[in-house]
Amino acid sequence: MATQFEPVIGLEIHVQLASKTKMFCTCPNGMDESSGPNTEICPRCSGQPGTLPVMNEGAVRLGVRAGLALGCKTNEVSSFERKHYFYPDLPKGYQITQNAHPVNGRGEIEITFGPKTNLQKKKIGIHHAHLEEDAAKSSHEAQYSLVDFNRAGCPLLEIVSMPDMRSADEAYAYLTEIKRLMKWVDASNCDMEKGELRVDVNVSLRPVGQEKFGTRTEIKNLNSFKAVRDAINYEIARQTEVLNKGEKVVQQTLLWDKEQNITKPMRSKEDALDYRYFPEPDLPPLILRKDRLEKIKADMPELPAAKEAKFVGLGLSAYDAGVLTITRAVAEYFEAVLKAGAPAKAAANWITTDLLGALHAENKEIEDSPIAAENLAELIGLVESGKISRTQAKTVFEKMYQTGEKAAALVEKLGLSQVSDEGQLFAWAQEAINEAPKAVADFKKGNRAAVGALVGAVMRKSKGKANPKRMNEILVELLSK
Numbered sequence: 001m002a003t004q005f006e007p008v009i010g011l012e013i014h015v016q017l018a019s020k021t022k023m024f025c026t027c028p029n030g031m032d033e034s035s036g037p038n039t040e041i042c043p044r045c046s047g048q049p050g051t052l053p054v055m056n057e058g059a060v061r062l063g064v065r066a067g068l069a070l071g072c073k074t075n076e077v078s079s080f081e082r083k084h085y086f087y088p089d090l091p092k093g094y095q096i097t098q099n100a101h102p103v104n105g106r107g108e109i110e111i112t113f114g115p116k117t118n119l120q121k122k123k124i125g126i127h128h129a130h131l132e133e134d135a136a137k138s139s140h141e142a143q144y145s146l147v148d149f150n151r152a153g154c155p156l157l158e159i160v161s162m163p164d165m166r167s168a169d170e171a172y173a174y175l176t177e178i179k180r181l182m183k184w185v186d187a188s189n190c191d192m193e194k195g196e197l198r199v200d201v202n203v204s205l206r207p208v209g210q211e212k213f214g215t216r217t218e219i220k221n222l223n224s225f226k227a228v229r230d231a232i233n234y235e236i237a238r239q240t241e242v243l244n245k246g247e248k249v250v251q252q253t254l255l256w257d258k259e260q261n262i263t264k265p266m267r268s269k270e271d272a273l274d275y276r277y278f279p280e281p282d283l284p285p286l287i288l289r290k291d292r293l294e295k296i297k298a299d300m301p302e303l304p305a306a307k308e309a310k311f312v313g314l315g316l317s318a319y320d321a322g323v324l325t326i327t328r329a330v331a332e333y334f335e336a337v338l339k340a341g342a343p344a345k346a347a348a349n350w351i352t353t354d355l356l357g358a359l360h361a362e363n364k365e366i367e368d369s370p371i372a373a374e375n376l377a378e379l380i381g382l383v384e385s386g387k388i389s390r391t392q393a394k395t396v397f398e399k400m401y402q403t404g405e406k407a408a409a410l411v412e413k414l415g416l417s418q419v420s421d422e423g424q425l426f427a428w429a430q431e432a433i434n435e436a437p438k439a440v441a442d443f444k445k446g447n448r449a450a451v452g453a454l455v456g457a458v459m460r461k462s463k464g465k466a467n468p469k470r471m472n473e474i475l476v477e478l479l480s481k
């Protein structure tokens with residue numbers, strides 16, 4: 001029988017911090033699409049001799065916020081080192097990074113994965129998260145290569161996980177959670193297409209039950225969440241085949257080829273590369289005094305895990321609580337609807353299905369919602385008080401979404417309010433009973449569900465204006481006589 005193998009997966013994620021300027025100079029951080037290559041550079045970030053780095057306080061603050069979101073211990077003293085390698089995208093010949101003493105030490109986050117009806121949770125350790133500067137961007141043509149230094153010196157946070165993941169799904173969930181947390185605390189915009197979030201994956205296999213890690217490979221060039229998942233699954237299958245043939249996995253760096261859906265070797269003996277780290281002599285140690293750290297902590301928003309727990313406490317399912325905390329803006333919108341008086345369950349339903357559905361169809365975010373939170377609360381109130389039915393509310397919702405008008409005004413305008421005149425309701429009920437002897441006979445035989453058909457008939461007669469709950473009661477009353 002073939003040996004059963006267990007995958008061991010770790011991720012290294014680079015996020016570009018959303019500070020206004022670069023890590024060690026005052027050039028703008030973040031590409032202005034309109035400006036051409038090599039326009040947002042200065043002698044410092046293009047590595048001219050004689051220039052000195054100056055620490056960007058804003059980037060440090062965002063790096064610490066990110067660390068706090070990851071549950072990391074903030075190190076009061078951290079330091080920068082030079083990492084040497086020779087490549088045209090690195091003008092100084094070294095990258096300023098944190099190595100032995102990163103600003104964020106050990107941390108831990110919780111991931112959620114699995115099917116909607118059977119969500120699983122798992123803790124994933126964070127080894128550390130350190131600050132560094134980005135390299136330039138090179139593009140290779142057939143006869144020549146081009147280098148754009150706009151990206152050189154942009155502030156990055158590298159988040160290194162513990163090798164705690166055991167499947168591609170767990171890695172996918174981890175990545176999703178990192179992105180949610182980074183955006184939640186405004187540390188990074190995490191736009192993968194703009195290179196604001198980059199992922200390298202380490203994969204190895206070991207026989208089930210064995211503690212010692214197997215030989216790992218590192219996969220680069222992962223441009224989407226899907227690529228991360230596909231590449232891990234491919235690599236698990238490839239390594240399983242190698243080991244089952246009695247061969248050895250070669251430690252190497254692989255590139256993901258998304259056209260062919262395979263990994264390809266990039267260079268081997270990656271670990272043989274000696275970066276000759278040494279302390280950056282031009283930067284003093286980064287010291288976070290207690291009062292400064294306390295200030296950063298005090299400015300932190302409530303984190304998604306705490307919000308989720310709070311929402312579950314309101315009676316929502318874990319799944320709904322997850323959807324309502326997908327971004328901080330969604331959570332705050334939901335809370336604003338509650339504050340305006342709507343019950344939690346109804347508010348959750350309207351937001352998770354109707355509102356997010358409509359926004360999603362147009363590729364919009366909750367910030368773009370044409371329906372203000374208090375207007376949605378008003379609509380929910382009209383349903384709750386029986387003024388309009390849920391079906392009518394759907395119509396009102398659509399109009400509100402199109403026009404941004406208020407619910408009560410639209411109900412008036414569309415002539416939608418429910419008929420609650422008892423005389424009229426009884427007349428409709430009697431008419432429906434007279435027209436459906438079979439449903440009446442079924443009811444008398446004990447089939448109480450037969451009332452549903454009669455309610456439906458009344459709803460058609462009244463063009464949806466009868467209050468279905470009250471109608472049900474009236475019909476049962478008449479039929480029980």
Ligand SMILES: [Zn+2]
Binds near residue numbers: 026041045046
């Ligand atoms: Zn610069």
